[in-house]
Amino acid sequence: MRLTPQQRHHNETKIRAAMDRLLRGDLPPGGKCDIKTLARESGIDRTAFYGNRPYVHLREEFENRLTAIRQTGERPDPRDAQIARLKKEITTLKERLIHRNETITELTDIKTEVLSRLAAQHEEIIRLRRRADQAADVHRLPVRAPVIEPRN
Known part of the structure; x- marks a missing residue:
C-alpha cells in the first residue's frame, strides 16, 4: 500500500x-x-x-x-552520562583506596615501632628496679596514700 x-x-x-x-x-x-x-x-x-x-x-x-x-x-542518553560519571567515580575511589592502604601501612609500621619502644622501655624499668633492689645504698621512699578530696 x-x-x-x-x-x-x-x-x-x-x-x-x-x-x-x-x-x-x-x-x-x-x-x-x-x-x-x-x-x-x-x-x-x-x-x-x-x-x-x-x-x-x-x-x-x-x-x-x-x-x-x-x-x-x-x-x-542519560545512561551514557551516568556510565561516564560512574567510571570517573570508580577511578576516584580507586585512588582514594590506594591512598588509604598506604596510610594504613604507614600507621601499622609506626604502631610496631612504638610497641617495640614501649617494650624496650618496660624492660629497662624492670632492669633498673632489680638493680635498685639489689643495691645496698639505695633507700626507698615511703609510699603515701592518695588524698581523696570531699565532693561538694
Missing part, C-alpha cells in the same frame, strides 16, 4: 517529534537514543529507515544530529 502525501507528511512529523524528544534526552523506559527507539516512539516500522525506503533521509538526519551532539560533549 502506497502512502499518500498527507500520510507521509504526518509520519515525518511524528518521526521529527520523536527525534527531538530523544535528542533532548527524554528516553522511554528501556529505550536508547537510537534508530530502534526512534522507530518505536514514532510508530513507524524500523525497516522504513533503511535501504531505499521513504525515511532514510530522516535516519541520516537523526544520526548526524546525534553525532554533532556527542562531539560537543553532551550526551542525549
